[in-house]
Amino acid sequence: MAGNTEPLSPRAKLAVTAGKAAAAVSRAAGRGSGSVIGGKVALRLDPDLLARLAQHLDVVLVSATNGKTTTTRLIAEALRAAGPVVSNALGANMPAGITSALAGGSDAKFGVIEVDEKYLAGVARDVTPKAIALLNLSRDQLDRAAETRMLAEKWREGLAGSKAVIVANADDPLVVWAASSSQQVVWVAAGQAWKDDAWSCPSCGGVMQRPGDDWFCGQCGFRRPTPTWALTGDHVLDPHGSAWPIHLQLPGRANKANATSSAAVAAVFGVPPQVALERMYQVQAVAGRYDVVSFLGRDLRLLLAKNPAGWLETFSLIDPPPTPVVLSVNARGADGTDTSWLWDVDYTQLAGHPIFVIGDRKLDLAVRLEVAGLDFRVCETLDEAVQSAPPGRIEVIANYTAFQDVRRRVGN
Incomplete structure (x- = not known):
C-alpha cells in the first residue's frame, strides 16, 4: 500500500539482485534490454515481489489496445511535477517487465505502469493502484488476445470492488461496460475513431445506436455516461469548465486524446491540468515512434x-x-x-x-x-x-x- 515503506525482505532483495544480473547478461549478449528475463528470474525467486516493490508507491495503471505506451509516458511526465516517477517506459507491459521496471525505482514516489490488456486485473490485484486509465478496446492479435467483448468482461470482473479511481473513455462502449462495475469512475470524452468493434451492446447484445458523438442501446438502455473531462479541438475541458491548451510535439488527434486522459489522471494525484499539459510538451517521441x-x-x-x-x-x-x-x-x-x-x-x-x-x-x-x-x-x-x-x-x-x-x- 502506498505510504508503507516496510523494507524489502532478504528474499526480495536477493530476487531483485538476481533479476538485475540476468538482465545485464541478456544486454551483454545483445538480446535486448533484458527487462523481461530479469523480471522472470526475480518473480521465480519471490512470486510476491511485484506487490512488495509497489507497496511504497502511488501507482497508476494504463491499459488499452492502442495508445498505452504513449499515454504512460505522458502521465509519467505530468506526475514528475509532484515527485520522482518509476515507469516501464519501453513498453515491457506483462508482469515480468513491470517487476523489472519497479525494481529500478526504489526512490520513486509514483509508479506509472503500462499493462497488457490480458494482465490488467491480476496486476491491479498485486499493486493496489490509486488510479487506472482505460483508453480503448479493439481487435488485436486475433490468435492470442481474447475477443474484445471477452476482454471487456474480464476487466469488468477484475475491477469490480477496486478502490482505484478509474479514468475511462466515455466514447468507447466496451470501456464503459468494463469500468461500470467500479466504485469511482472519472469519465473522459476522448473520442473513438474506430467503431467497428462496438456496434453491438456489450451488456445485452442489442444493436448500438450512434447519433452523432452519442451512443446508446435501444434494447437495454445502456448508454454513454456524461463525461467530466473532454477533448475539444486543441483544448482539454476540465470538470470546472475551464479550457486548457494542449501542448504536444506528438502528432495527431489520437495523441490529444491521450493527453486529455493523462491530464485527468494527473488531477487524481493533485497535478493541475495546466502544469500537466505543459510538461507533456517535453515528449518528442515514444520508444522510437514519431521519430x-x-x-x-x-x-x-x-x-x-x-x-x-x-x-x-x-x-x-x-x-x-x-x-x-x-x-x-x-x-x-x-x-x-x-x-x-x-x-x-x-x-x-x-x-x-x-x-x-x-x-x-x-x-x-x-x-x-x-x-x-x-x-x-x-x-x-x-x-x-x-x-x-x-x-x-x-x-x-x-x-x-x-x-x-x-x-x-x-x-x-
Whole structure:
C-alpha cells in the first residue's frame, strides 16, 4: 500500500539482485534490454515481489489496445511535477517487465505502469493502484488476445470492488461496460475513431445506436455516461469548465486524446491540468515512434500501427500525397501470427501515395493492396524501398516487430 515503506525482505532483495544480473547478461549478449528475463528470474525467486516493490508507491495503471505506451509516458511526465516517477517506459507491459521496471525505482514516489490488456486485473490485484486509465478496446492479435467483448468482461470482473479511481473513455462502449462495475469512475470524452468493434451492446447484445458523438442501446438502455473531462479541438475541458491548451510535439488527434486522459489522471494525484499539459510538451517521441531519422540520405518518419484501429489513426497523421509511404508487416509471436486483420483496414486512404511494401508478410499485404486497387511496389528490404522512393520525406508505417526491425536498420 502506498505510504508503507516496510523494507524489502532478504528474499526480495536477493530476487531483485538476481533479476538485475540476468538482465545485464541478456544486454551483454545483445538480446535486448533484458527487462523481461530479469523480471522472470526475480518473480521465480519471490512470486510476491511485484506487490512488495509497489507497496511504497502511488501507482497508476494504463491499459488499452492502442495508445498505452504513449499515454504512460505522458502521465509519467505530468506526475514528475509532484515527485520522482518509476515507469516501464519501453513498453515491457506483462508482469515480468513491470517487476523489472519497479525494481529500478526504489526512490520513486509514483509508479506509472503500462499493462497488457490480458494482465490488467491480476496486476491491479498485486499493486493496489490509486488510479487506472482505460483508453480503448479493439481487435488485436486475433490468435492470442481474447475477443474484445471477452476482454471487456474480464476487466469488468477484475475491477469490480477496486478502490482505484478509474479514468475511462466515455466514447468507447466496451470501456464503459468494463469500468461500470467500479466504485469511482472519472469519465473522459476522448473520442473513438474506430467503431467497428462496438456496434453491438456489450451488456445485452442489442444493436448500438450512434447519433452523432452519442451512443446508446435501444434494447437495454445502456448508454454513454456524461463525461467530466473532454477533448475539444486543441483544448482539454476540465470538470470546472475551464479550457486548457494542449501542448504536444506528438502528432495527431489520437495523441490529444491521450493527453486529455493523462491530464485527468494527473488531477487524481493533485497535478493541475495546466502544469500537466505543459510538461507533456517535453515528449518528442515514444520508444522510437514519431521519430524522424536520416537514412540513405533521406528523412524517414517512423510510425507504429499494430491493428485496424491503429492503422486508421496513423493514416490521419501522414503528409498528403505524393508523400512516399513504406508499409511493413510481420506476423511473429509478438505481432500475432494471424494477418486476417489486414482486410479490416481501409487502405484506399493511401490513394495517390507511392507505396512500397516490405516485411515478412509483404505478400499478404500486397494482395490486400491489389484488391484495394492501389499502385504499389514490393521490395525485399528497407534499403531498396527507400532508394526506389521519389523525393520527399518518407512515411514508414510498420507493425510491432517490423517496427523494431526498421529501428535496428536505421540505427534508431
